[in-house]
Amino acid sequence: MFSQQDSKPDWVFRNARIIDGTGAPSYLGEVAVRGDVITAVGPVGTILEQGTNEIDLAGLALAPGFIDAHTHDDRIVLDAPDMLPKISQGVTTVVVGNCGISLVPVQFSSEPPPPMNLLGNAASYQFPTFADYAAAIASVKPAINVAALIGHSALRLAVMPDITVKATDAEIARMGDMLTEAMENGAVGWSTGLFYPTNAAADADEVAALGRYVSEHAGVYATHMRNEFENVLESIDESVATAKNAGTPLIISHHKCAGVENWGRTEQTLPKIAALAEEHPINFDVYPYSAGSTNLRADLMTDTYPIMISWSEPHPEMTGRYIVDIADEWGVDIHTATSRLQPAGAIYFQMDEDDVRRVLSSDLSMIGSDGLPHDVHPHPRLWGTFPRVLGHYSRDVGLFNLETAVHKMTGLTAKVFGLTRRGEIAPGKFADLVAFHPDTVGDLATYESPLQQSVGIDWVMVNGALSFSANGAPTTRAGRLVHRDN
Structure with missing residues (x-):
């Protein structure tokens, strides 16, 4: 048994199939929690002390809480802090601020332009600094943790009177100051959405110059690339070159080969990314569906x-x-x-299922929902992503084993974003845990009926507090802003 301390635990979970988040084989064991930290982990029978709460998990898997690598939950964590669409899937941490879209540091006097309107209306944008947003999260205390990126579109709209051109040196300096403030107050990195009109005029030099501000604070760079269609290979080259130039690890958002004429091209993109990853840290997130979703666009x-x-x-x-x-x-x-x-x-059925499976299977891929919680009729990924990976792709299709599936949504993601005390079941890690039924876990949300809660998630713990229970047990919101080493 590996134990951090010998004081009486608040919780002891026994007879669980422990899937620890590292990708290692699962085993029958026990886990003890005291406060918000895991204090002991070991095989059945090795935790001798009784916990204040003793839970028998026979027949259940116990995993680290899932980390959603790609969300647009920036505002919903404040407006609907129970976060049922995510916590009911076993998600305990969401990464917000993707695709260049974030609530910080821009404010609007009229309605936000696309794609900024994906996060809400003008009243939703009320945080001129990241410290303001961090304070709001602390005040609301959502049910899940929040790791935040700062969006390039938000920066440009906050600083530039004309976003249809490249930023000047003075504008880059002002945006850099905003990035520095955010990183100093707990952001984990930044993102671009070069595909979008609010970001498209930025060239590689502008991106790299801003990325250096993030690199100074050991942050990551996530990008919705300039092109995921016919020029996807060129966009990969641009993304890697700018990340290298800035000195930041690279995360390619929702990697895909979109458009019928590009189906099958993951056979080119994935080996290319894998080779480049030998020389520079590169990962990508992926959602387990062959349709994407964003604004309705004439060019799409x-x-x-x-x-x-x-x-x-x-x-x-x-x-x-x-x-x-x-x-x-x-x-x-x-x-x-x-x-x-x-x-x-709109929801665009623009990908090929074989491509989706290849991306999911890559050693570099993390799971991210990319759900849009403000849509009236959202893509089913908002409610179904993580149980779909566990149930459909791991158990039913056999794309990879359960340990690999969990690793893609826990330990790997925590490592990529620098969340060193999340994503694994081990002494000293924060007690973000999910208990689920391996034989029945699955998604119910469909394109026709997307607001359907998944099945098979028994309960979820966030920072040592029971935060979701399928049987209606009392729960507590205990989420917080998380950052490197926290």
Whole structure:
């Protein structure tokens, strides 16, 4: 038995199938928790002291709480702090601020432009500094932990009067000061969304210059690359070059090869990334679905794959319907229908299932939901991502074993983001834990009915507090802002 201290534990979990987050084989064992920390871990029968709470987990798996590597939960953790869509999946930490989109440090006097409107309306943006956002998280105390990135689009909109051009040296310096403030107050890194109009005018030099501010604080760089379609290989090169130039580890967001004409190209991209990762730290996140979701965009409009409307301000009655059917009903083409629906969001069935499976199987891939919690009819990944990996892809399809699945959503993710005391079941680690039924865990959310809670998650502990229970036991919100070594 490995023990941190001998004082009486608050919790002892016995007879569990322990999947410790490292990828090592699981085993039957026991875990003790005191306060917010795991104090002892060992095989069955090695923790001799009784806990204040004794829980028999026979038939259940016990894993580290899942870390959602890619979210847009920046605002929802404050507005709906119970975070049921995530904690019901076993998620105990969300990484916010992806794709260049973050609540900090921009504020708006009118409605936010796309894609910033994915986080809410102008009133949602009320944090000129990261310290302000950190204080709000501490005050609300959401049910789950928050690790935060600062978005490049947010920085540009806060500083630049014209975002259609490259930033000047003076503007880069102002954005750099904002990044420094954020890193000093607990951010774990920054992100770009070079695919989006609010970020597209930034060249590699601007990105690298800002990345150096993050590198000074050992932060990470996550990017929604400039192109995931025909120029995906060139975008990988750009992403790696700028990360190297800045001196930051690279995370490629939701890696995919989008568009029918690009299906199968993960056979090119994955070996390329793996080779580059031999020389520079590179990982990527992936969601376990063959559809993506963002704003409804004219440049993404096509009839080569289905496109579902996830929300529309002028035509909310079209939510959940497909663009080709809407256009047919209106007697117009899909481009005219797209214009009439704006502003709006959409789900794009733009990936090939074989590509998704290859990306999921890569040793470099972490699991991230990329869910959009403010959408009226969200992509099912918001409610189903993690049980889908455990149930469908690991247990049913056999893509990888359960230990590997858990590693992709715990230990690997914690290592990539520098969360050194999360992601593993070991003495001294924070007590973020999830107990689930390996034989029944699974997702129920579908594209037609996306607001469906997953099954098979028995309970979730966050920082030593029971924070979700499938049987209705009393729970407590105990989430906090997390950063390197915390």
